Amino acid sequence: MFEQILTHAPALAVAIPLLGAFLTPLVSKINGKLRNVFVVIITALTSFIVALLSYNILAHESVKFAPDLVKNGIQTYIFGAGSAGDPVVRIVFEVDGVNAFMIILAAILPLAAVIYSWGFMKDETGQDKYYTLILLLTAGMLGMMMTGDLFNFFVFLEITSIASAALIAYRVNNKFSVQAAFKYIVVSTIGALFVLFAIAILYGQYDALNMAVIAKSIQYGLLDKIALILLIVALAMKAGIAPMHMWLPEAYGRAPSSVTVVIIGTTLGSFYGILRVGFTIFGEQIISESNLEVGIALGWVLVGLAILTIFIGVLMALKQNDFKKMIGFAAVAEIGYMVLAFGAALATMYQDSVTGITGISSSGLTALKGGMFHILNDALDVSLLFLVAGAVYYVSKESSLNRLGGLARNMKYTTIFFIIGLVAVSGLPPLNGFASKLMIYQSTYEINPILAIVAILCSILLLATFVKVFYAAFLGPKLPKFENVKEVPKSMLIGMLVLTCVIIFIGLFPNLVVENIVTPAVTALQNASAYIGGI
Amino acid sequence: MSFIDSLSQLYETLNTDSGFWNPLVWITAFVIVFLIIYIIRGYGNKNYKKNTEQTKAFLSGNPEFEDKEKMHVKAKNLYWGFNETLKGLYKLLDRMHNGNTSDFILWFVVILGIFFIVLGVL
Numbered sequence: 001m002f003e004q005i006l007t008h009a010p011a012l013a014v015a016i017p018l019l020g021a022f023l024t025p026l027v028s029k030i031n032g033k034l035r036n037v038f039v040v041i042i043t044a045l046t047s048f049i050v051a052l053l054s055y056n057i058l059a060h061e062s063v064k065f066a067p068d069l070v071k072n073g074i075q076t077y078i079f080g081a082g083s084a085g086d087p088v089v090r091i092v093f094e095v096d097g098v099n100a101f102m103i104i105l106a107a108i109l110p111l112a113a114v115i116y117s118w119g120f121m122k123d124e125t126g127q128d129k130y131y132t133l134i135l136l137l138t139a140g141m142l143g144m145m146m147t148g149d150l151f152n153f154f155v156f157l158e159i160t161s162i163a164s165a166a167l168i169a170y171r172v173n174n175k176f177s178v179q180a181a182f183k184y185i186v187v188s189t190i191g192a193l194f195v196l197f198a199i200a201i202l203y204g205q206y207d208a209l210n211m212a213v214i215a216k217s218i219q220y221g222l223l224d225k226i227a228l229i230l231l232i233v234a235l236a237m238k239a240g241i242a243p244m245h246m247w248l249p250e251a252y253g254r255a256p257s258s259v260t261v262v263i264i265g266t267t268l269g270s271f272y273g274i275l276r277v278g279f280t281i282f283g284e285q286i287i288s289e290s291n292l293e294v295g296i297a298l299g300w301v302l303v304g305l306a307i308l309t310i311f312i313g314v315l316m317a318l319k320q321n322d323f324k325k326m327i328g329f330a331a332v333a334e335i336g337y338m339v340l341a342f343g344a345a346l347a348t349m350y351q352d353s354v355t356g357i358t359g360i361s362s363s364g365l366t367a368l369k370g371g372m373f374h375i376l377n378d379a380l381d382v383s384l385l386f387l388v389a390g391a392v393y394y395v396s397k398e399s400s401l402n403r404l405g406g407l408a409r410n411m412k413y414t415t416i417f418f419i420i421g422l423v424a425v426s427g428l429p430p431l432n433g434f435a436s437k438l439m440i441y442q443s444t445y446e447i448n449p450i451l452a453i454v455a456i457l458c459s460i461l462l463l464a465t466f467v468k469v470f471y472a473a474f475l476g477p478k479l480p481k482f483e484n485v486k487e488v489p490k491s492m493l494i495g496m497l498v499l500t501c502v503i504i505f506i507g508l509f510p511n512l513v514v515e516n517i518v519t520p521a522v523t524a525l526q527n528a529s530a531y532i533g534g535i
Numbered sequence: 536m537s538f539i540d541s542l543s544q545l546y547e548t549l550n551t552d553s554g555f556w557n558p559l560v561w562i563t564a565f566v567i568v569f570l571i572i573y574i575i576r577g578y579g580n581k582n583y584k585k586n587t588e589q590t591k592a593f594l595s596g597n598p599e600f601e602d603k604e605k606m607h608v609k610a611k612n613l614y615w616g617f618n619e620t621l622k623g624l625y626k627l628l629d630r631m632h633n634g635n636t637s638d639f640i641l642w643f644v645v646i647l648g649i650f651f652i653v654l655g656v657l
Contacts, residue, residue: 183636190640229650233643243642246632294654301653305646316628319618321610366552401610406603430558430565435549442551464614472610477603508558511549 002065009053010077010093021135028128050107054100074534094148097524116495137163161188180254194234198227212535220285238270242309249328257390283528299346309336341371363446370439381425408474426463435510
């Protein structure tokens with residue numbers, strides 16, 4: 001049975017939430033509770049399909065459910081006529097280790113968000129539209145992370161941008177939400193325009209839109225260089241890399257917390273786009289003998305941007321007195337750690353003096369693994385903190401830390417979830433953030449000790465930031481205005497619990513995750529020829 | 536790979552190239568240290584009196600306010616010294632984060648320019 005599902009799993013993973021999105025308003029007409037159950041079932045089903053698909057790609061050959069579907073670690077799914085090699089109108093989904101890794105995130109986050117929303121949104125109007133957009137966003141995010149076609153990538157990018165902007169502006173009575181949504185859509189549209197321009201350049205050059213076909217024929221001429229720069233910088237803006245990050249704390253801070261959790265997935269989807277462009281489409285050219293200095297220079301530029309991102313993110317977070325905006329800036333800093341890892345890996349490229357083969361050094365490989373691992377950890381940790389911020393807002397209707405205090409006395413479970421999120425995001429042992437940050441610190445130290453020192457220092461400042469939140473919002477005497485505050489509804493606690501369980505599991509067994517999920521993703525990322533051969 | 540092999544990975548140490556990390560060993564060590572501290576604590580002074588001056592927080596000699604709200608240190612007052620020391624830097628960062636969408640795009644153009652210069656020269 002699994003084999004039949006797996007054959008169409010890439011299509012089902014997008015089709016189920018998409019169909020669910022269109023059915024939600026209809027189900028909503030019948031009953032609100034039924035709609036909530038329906039949306040939870042749809043996201044749970046999508047997560048199940050994604051889990052099956054990822055397992056079948058990442059698992060060892062002998063324990064795969066359908067080993068025949070996976071060739072060289074890649075499952076290809078073709079929509080439309082013709083076999084993979086024919087130049088016909090068709091869409092190709094190509095799922096390798098990197099995609100399998102990313103879609104796990106894209107499935108977990110909406111599931112936690114939807115369960116959480118049950119209680120969090122219960123008094124809000126327009127829930128049919130809210131859930132429709134969440135499912136649409138999930139479909140767009142999964143499509144973006146699985147497509148093997150550049151133009152499709154652009155289409156899914158646009159779907160996620162429009163759905164995200166609408167969701168950020170969900171509380172239309174709040175002028176700041178509408179303003180943040182406006183800024184988000186302006187930034188997203190300009191970014192997407194440049195992505196489209198780069199795609200047009202590549203299409204004009206190679207008469208192809210398929211990533212593998214373009215990667216196979218790319219020459220790295222002037223126009224290709226322009227396309228590479230446009231793609232990387234536009235996606236970097238969408239991923240929130242400094243100094244193009246200003247939209248992110250506003251959007252994250254003004255959207256309802258459950259929405260922010262899903263938008264984190266789309267931000268990481270853009271980050272995935274940078275990896276796909278840099279390592280797959282241009283990978284064989286950048287990591288080659290003739291362009292070695294280009295790869296190294298690109299690596300150092302990314303390292304520079306990463307340090308700037310971490311620094312600005314942490315310093316601005318420390319200054320904030322708005323709970324959600326503070327987490328938004330902390331999220332910017334966390335993205336910096338990922339960029340640092342990938343930039344450092346590129347900066348360590350070398351050419352073997354005997355064989356003449358170029359490649360990434362062993363410390364660079366550890367940085368790659370650390371960076372990839374941190375994508376997963378960051379998404380989980382930051383999402384948990386946003387859900388906690390949402391819970392605090394739900395009971396107090398306050399997001400200013402200056403007006404909060406003593407909530408730990410009435411909200412014991414939420415406080416525990418916050419402490420777990422705090423420890424994880426600050427990179428303290430024994431939780432997941434520590435494992436990935438340790439890999440980044442050690443590998444960057446070998447490349448340049450100053451990088452590791454800055455990274456560790458900023459992690460300490462990040463801890464100081466969340467200690468400030470902990471003290472200001474949760475500790476202190478019970479304030480009279482919060483005398484009657486009660487713990488949040490069960491569904492919200494379950495939403496936070498889902499993420500907490502995953503965080504603790506990864507924290508306790510990091511090697512299991514690194515060996516079975518992260519390493520296959522990093523291997524796939526480096527192996528552009530396998531991706532090219534998948535078509 | 537068998538199921539037993541997968542289970543054995545649960546407690547395997549994460550190799551970080553030049554180091555390693557095993558949270559289970561760390562937790563075990565943490566628990567042992569905690570127990571030692573707890574035992575040492577047991578040898579402490581037994582003259583502790585509950586609900587007396589001994590248990591009250593020391594507020595640098597200041598009286599405790601009746602109003603609970605006044606007793607809570609607000610977020611804006613935390614890390615005051617840090618913020619004051621970096622006032623110049625924060626002024627610059629605030630100017631950068633002015634919320635103007637045109638400036639967001641300006642930074643995008645600046646970064647595009649940097650990439651064009653770096654990758655164009657090479």
